[in-house]
Structure formats: C-alpha cells, structure tokens
C-alpha cells in the first residue's frame with residue numbers, strides 16, 4: 001500500500017538531519033535473484049527477505065541481504081517500461097541509493113529541499129497493520145540518491161536489525177541452504193565503514209560544498225594529488241562526514257596524469273556519470289575475514305611484490321613515533337593474505353580491495369579493520385594505484 005505521507009512523528013527532533021544509521025544500500029542489478037546468490041556465496045550475506053511477484057510486487061523484485069548491520073537491497077525491474085532498465089543500460093549493476101535512517105523522513109526531506117537539495121522522489125509511506133516505513137529521496141552526485149527512511153512499529157530499526165521484516169510487502173526467504181552455511185562460516189562483516197563516490201574532474205569541491213550546505217556534513221580529512229599520484233595517474237579526494245561521524249563519504253575526482261586514472265576509467269564505463277565507486281565494509285578481524293573471503297573465491301587486488309619490503313618499517317615507525325604499539329597481527333599472515341597496512345598518528349588500519357564486482361570496471365568492495373586509525377589508507381594509495389594500473393592495463397584501459 002502506498003500513499004503520500006504526512007508526518008505524524010511526535011518525537012522531539014532537534015535537527016531533522018540527525019542520522020540514525022545507514023538504513024540500507026540499494027543496488028540496481030540486471031537479475032536480483034542471481035546477484036543475491038553471488039553476494040551470499042562470495043561475501044557471506046544472508047539472503048533474508050524478498051519482495052517480488054509472490055508478494056504482489058509487479059514492478060520490481062527486491063532482495064534484502066544482511067550481514068551484521070549491513071543491509072543491501074538488490075532491485076531488478078520486472079517490466080520493460082520500468083525506468084530502472086535505462087539505468088542498467090547506462091551503468092550496469094551498481095549502487096543507486098545510500099539510504100539513511102532518520103526520525104522523520106518527511107521532515108529530513110523538507111529540510112534538505114530548504115537547504116537547496118533537489119528531489120529524487122517525494123515522500124511515500126508503506127504501511128500495514130504492523131507499522132509503517134516512510135521514504136523520501138534526494139539527488140546526490142550523478143546517478144546516486146540518498147533516501148531518508150523513517151520506521152514505525154514492527155518495522156522500527158531495532159526490529160529489522162534483529163531479523164524483523166524490512167517493510168510491508170517483504171517476506172522471509174526460506175529454504176535457502178546457503179543461509180545456514182553462512183551462519184556456520186561467518187565472514188565477519190559488521191557495518192559500512194565508508195562509501196566513496198567518483199565525480200567528474202573539477203567537480204569535487206562542488207560536491208564537498210553540496211554535502212556541507214545540503215546535508216549538513218563537514219570535511220573529515222583531505223588528501224591532495226601530490227599524496228595520491230603514481231607516475232601515470234592521480235586523483236584528488238576529500239572526505240565528508242555527517243555531524244555524528246556515522247557516515248563518511250569520500251569524494252574522488254580524477255586528476256591529470258600521464259595515463260588514464262582509475263577514476264576516469266570508472267567514469268568512462270559509467271556513461272561519464274558520477275556514482276558510488278566502493279563500499280568499505282568493516283570487520284573486527286581482518287585476517288579471519290579475508291581468509292574466509294579468499295576461501296570462498298573473492299577476487300582481491302594483488303599487490304606488487306615490493307610492497308611488504310617497505311610497509312613494516314613505514315607503518316611501525318609511524319606507530320612508535322606516536323606512542324602506539326606496533327602492528328599486532330602476524331606479519332607473515334598479513335603478507336600471505338595480501339592485506340594492506342597503513343598508519344596515522346592515531347593508530348593503524350588493515351584493508352584490502354576486491355576487483356570490480358561486475359564485468360564493467362566500476363563498483364568494488366573494500367574490507368577494512370581499524371586499530372585506532374580513522375583515516376583511509378593514504379600511505380597505500382601509491383602501492384594500490386600501481387596494482388590498479390596493472391589491472392587497467394590487462395583490460396586495455398590504460
């Protein structure tokens with residue numbers, strides 16, 4: 001059931017843009033039924049719920065995949081006249097919506113419009129006798145959207161976190177053996193650590209200002225292209241964070257290099273339209289998670305052999321200088337698993353990047369764990385870019 005929403009929330013909301021959580025990340029995919037199995041098999045997601053013809057949904061099929069506090073919603077159009085088809089033609093499979101839970105979706109939406117944001121879609125409420133979910137969307141960079149989501153009754157956030165129904169119109173996905181297997185062989189992914197967008201050259205500062213003015217975000221860290229350049233390609237990146245630091249959204253733009261940057265490669269395979277480049281998924285145990293993901297067949301970027309000749313000195317020196325203990329994970333295991341390490345004045349982090357999740361070189365995942373460090377692996381960017389350029393060369397895109 002769908003109707004225009006009127007806000008009925010009586011809770012005392014100081015700031016309508018106070019973000020409670022990343023409600024879900026919606027992907028548009030060509031075949032949600034098959035994509036669900038890919039993310040379940042390789043990354044250990046639970047295929048938890050579905051909304052499709054069997055539940056009366058005749059326009060799209062939607063699969064809710066869960067792991068820890070990560071909720072991915074895979075959406076596929078069911079009919080040729082659905083406008084999602086056009087996006088699939090232009091962009092392939094990828095992220096459409098980074099949706100944010102708020103106390104009152106309509107109030108957040110109206111605040112953002114007052115702040116100069118542009119509507120993607122007006123508030124809609126889905127309700128039944130158990131509760132309701134209200135959603136309203138605004139346009140972010142390129143094809144990306146932020147939905148605001150507010151939840152009542154059985155669909156409240158704490159309920160869906162513990163396995164409750166996502167929204168009216170969803171049913172539990174039952175008799176799926178991979179769900180039991182994944183429970184017994186967890187990948188340990190807990191929540192979305194950050195979400196990176198690629199925008200066109202010269203547009204980074206525009207979108208930084210947009211996140212400040214429209215969403216009430218603030219700048220978190222800043223790298224310039226001197227930090228992040230290899231011999232051939234470069235990028236510039238600024239990190240925007242919500243007021244409570246709940247969500248961090250780095251924004252990349254290509255910077256001129258001798259060869260084609262990976263940001264430009266993304267844009268060229270994404271109809272020159274900005275979009276989400278990667279989702280970083282947080283684990284408490286990088287080694288265990290990466291070992292399990294590799295065992296399942298996840299294809300990670302491999303590093304130049306020289307990486308581990310330099311990394312321990314670089315990282316442990318930074319840690320000692322700032323009064324932190326050295327990297328506690330077994331150095332040989334880190335190397336065997338091909339994990340990257342970086343440190344800043346607050347501590348260190350372990351991270352690893354998958355290859356693209358679809359045939360087009362667009363969206364990928366990062367698997368990250370933090371031991372104090374709140375940055376994004378700046379020291380790895382050079383090593384990483386060299387590895388990425390090797391991949392680009394294989395694809396004939398350098």
Ligand SMILES: [Fe+2]
Nearest residue numbers: 196280366376
């Ligand atoms: Fe990242």
